[in-house]
Amino acid sequence: MNYTLPPLGYKYEALEPYIDEHTMFIHHTKHHQSYINNINEAIKDIPQLNKLNIYDLIQSLDEAPSNKKIFIQNNAGGHINHSIFWIGLKKGTLPYGDLKLAIEKEFNSIENFKKIFEMQAMQHFGSGWVWLILKPCGTLSIISTINQDNPLMYKNTHPDIYGYPIIGLDIWEHAYYLKYENRRHEYINAFWSIINWHEANERFIQQI
Numbered sequence: 001m002n003y004t005l006p007p008l009g010y011k012y013e014a015l016e017p018y019i020d021e022h023t024m025f026i027h028h029t030k031h032h033q034s035y036i037n038n039i040n041e042a043i044k045d046i047p048q049l050n051k052l053n054i055y056d057l058i059q060s061l062d063e064a065p066s067n068k069k070i071f072i073q074n075n076a077g078g079h080i081n082h083s084i085f086w087i088g089l090k091k092g093t094l095p096y097g098d099l100k101l102a103i104e105k106e107f108n109s110i111e112n113f114k115k116i117f118e119m120q121a122m123q124h125f126g127s128g129w130v131w132l133i134l135k136p137c138g139t140l141s142i143i144s145t146i147n148q149d150n151p152l153m154y155k156n157t158h159p160d161i162y163g164y165p166i167i168g169l170d171i172w173e174h175a176y177y178l179k180y181e182n183r184r185h186e187y188i189n190a191f192w193s194i195i196n197w198h199e200a201n202e203r204f205i206q207q208i
């Protein structure tokens with residue numbers, strides 16, 4: 001399998017003023033592309049890995065040769081995480097449907113969900129991602145992962161934060177620094193205006 005850069009499905013300026021055109025362009029064409037180039041190169045001679053779709057690949061890291069495992073984990077994670085991120089962004093949608101009900105059940109209200117998500121994003125040290133995941137037991141949880149780790153990688157290593165990603169926020173500085181500089185909280189706050197709740201709800205109902 002040769003992974004390719006998925007199109008955004010919208011213009012680079014579509015998320016203005018919450019995420020600026022230049023950040024989106026660099027993030028998509030440079031950062032994401034580079035994870036794809038790296039993962040294609042890393043697995044091209046590993047037959048047990050190079051025919052897998054990206055979801056299966058990130059759940060098969062134990063099959064990677066030990067000297068390449070971290071590199072594959074980082075770059076396969078970079079590819080899947082950004083693929084989830086782009087499709088998860090859209091202006092003008094609101095929480096609805098089964099996912100809204102499940103969030104209200106788990107976190108009492110959408111407002112409280114946002115508060116906990118923001119806290120997780122602010123407390124996460126360094127680069128990483130914040131996620132709303134659906135755990136195998138059927139409950140929603142807010143977690144963060146380091147580097148380019150995806151919560152689906154954690155079945156055996158960190159079962160407490162293992163689950164299917166419903167919403168993901170990139171909190172690497174490359175995701176926001178050109179516009180927000182060190183003001184991570186402003187970027188996190190802007191995220192609430194560009195979550196694609198339709199995509200999030202679809203991801204949720206496909207798993208329940």
Ligand code: MN
Nearest residue numbers: 031170172175
């Ligand atoms: Mn990124």
